[in-house]
Amino acid sequence: MLILHGDSDRMVSVGNADALLRSFPQAQLQVFPDSGHGVAFQNRQSITGTVNQFLRR
Numbered sequence: 001m002l003i004l005h006g007d008s009d010r011m012v013s014v015g016n017a018d019a020l021l022r023s024f025p026q027a028q029l030q031v032f033p034d035s036g037h038g039v040a041f042q043n044r045q046s047i048t049g050t051v052n053q054f055l056r057r
Contacts, residue, residue: 001027002054004047006035028054 001024005017014031021029030050035042 002051003027003029004039004050005029005031006037006039006042007031007033008035009037009039011037 003017003020005012005014007014017029017031021027032039032043032046040047
């Protein structure tokens with residue numbers, strides 16, 4: 001499981017991503033700086049690289 005989150009998300013706090021990670025300890029969490037609830041749109045290139053790297057492992 002890959003969890004992507006923005007550190008400035010006002011709708012869903014990063015604490016929720018941490019809780020999800022505790023529930024799924026084998027998951028990978030990637031928090032993107034200066035990103036909000038639209039983390040995928042705000043970081044298209046970084047997200048694409050992160051997802052590709054995750055899928056190749």
